[in-house]
Amino acid sequence: MTGWSVRVPASSANIGAGFDVLGLALTLHAEVGIGEPPAGGRTAEPTHPATIAFRQAGGDGDVWVRSPIPIGRGMGFSGAVRVGGAAAAAVQRLGAEALDDQVVLAEVCGVAAELEGHADNVAPSVYGGVVVCADDHVQPVPLGLDPAIVVWVPDGTTTSTDRSRSTLAAEVTRADAVFNLGRVATFVAACAAGDVDALRLATEDRLHQPTRLVEVPETAGALEAALDAGAWAAWLSGSGPTMAAMCDPADAARIAAALPDTGHTKHLAIDHRGVTHQP
Numbered sequence: 001m002t003g004w005s006v007r008v009p010a011s012s013a014n015i016g017a018g019f020d021v022l023g024l025a026l027t028l029h030a031e032v033g034i035g036e037p038p039a040g041g042r043t044a045e046p047t048h049p050a051t052i053a054f055r056q057a058g059g060d061g062d063v064w065v066r067s068p069i070p071i072g073r074g075m076g077f078s079g080a081v082r083v084g085g086a087a088a089a090a091v092q093r094l095g096a097e098a099l100d101d102q103v104v105l106a107e108v109c110g111v112a113a114e115l116e117g118h119a120d121n122v123a124p125s126v127y128g129g130v131v132v133c134a135d136d137h138v139q140p141v142p143l144g145l146d147p148a149i150v151v152w153v154p155d156g157t158t159t160s161t162d163r164s165r166s167t168l169a170a171e172v173t174r175a176d177a178v179f180n181l182g183r184v185a186t187f188v189a190a191c192a193a194g195d196v197d198a199l200r201l202a203t204e205d206r207l208h209q210p211t212r213l214v215e216v217p218e219t220a221g222a223l224e225a226a227l228d229a230g231a232w233a234a235w236l237s238g239s240g241p242t243m244a245a246m247c248d249p250a251d252a253a254r255i256a257a258a259l260p261d262t263g264h265t266k267h268l269a270i271d272h273r274g275v276t277h278q279p
């Protein structure tokens with residue numbers, strides 16, 4: 001193989017109540033490759049998260065990155081390019097079929113999750129779909145629905161995940177833990193059953209959104225606007241500042257039009273493939 005790349009979906013982590021445990025893959029893709037960078041791609045510097053993951057996973061040389069995923073916006077840029085770097089190292093070492101091997105995918109996920117510090121925006125980029133993470137275990141959520149995902153990205157605002165995490169309470173009350181546990185379980189069961197009416201309750205949260213949304217009031221407004229316009233569910237994507245809404249594909253354009261004009265929208269869906277090799 002001379003020039004080739006891996007293609008990795010962005011993600012939306014937490015999905016409301018599932019702080020650090022739930023995530024879904026988005027149909028917006030970064031590429032990480034070996035060889036001459038294509039138009040729009042550039043060689044990643046040694047400090048780039050893709051390069052660090054590539055080398056950590058045993059890769060040799062440089063990688064290039066081409067990505068439309070906004071950085072520092074809660075759409076899993078760092079997770080996706082870390083997965084890309086680790087997956088590129090696996091393909092370099094083992095060949096193009098490496099990413100068909102579940103053992104290799106688990107290794108890729110492990111390398112990227114260790115660098116990221118949590119797996120919820122790494123595992124969707126590896127496996128696609130909606131996933132639950134419990135330590136090293138990644139469980140795909142069976143899907144009885146295939147919604148549109150409308151994301152609203154506020155103009156000119158970024159969030160540092162590390163700083164945002166430092167603002168969250170280190171301990172929570174039993175009442176808040178029970179509140180979120182019930183909602184995460186409801187979310188998984190509702191996805192499996194295709195019960196869209198349960199999704200709004202299932203994405204309510206007491207562990208991180210109340211603190212984080214105070215910092216980004218326009219995102220709080222976008223979240224309410226999406227629900228008022230008929231989205232099945234809406235949440236702060238990752239650590240924000242992006243808002244993600246799940247809805248009937250037939251309603252996506254109307255919901256996008258109801259969102260504030262202080263940000264831009266992307267009309268996406270759930271990526272079901274995860275990381276793939278492209279010759």
Ligand SMILES: Nc1ncnc2c1ncn2[C@@H]1O[C@H](COP(=O)(O)OP(=O)(O)OP(=O)(O)O)[C@@H](O)[C@H]1O
Pocket residue numbers: 011013045047048049070071072073074075076077078079121159160161162237238239240
């Ligand atoms: N060229 C680069 N070199 C070094 N680090 C980079 C480069 N580009 C991006 N990064 C790092 O990638 C990270 C992106 O930010 P962060 O992890 O906060 O957000 P995100 O991945 O977009 O969102 P989230 O994890 O909430 O979904 C930052 O730590 C930033 O320093």
Ligand SMILES: N[C@@H](CCO)C(=O)O
Pocket residue numbers: 013014019020021118120121161165208238239
């Ligand atoms: N679960 C993570 C996702 C962002 O990386 C958080 O909310 O901080």
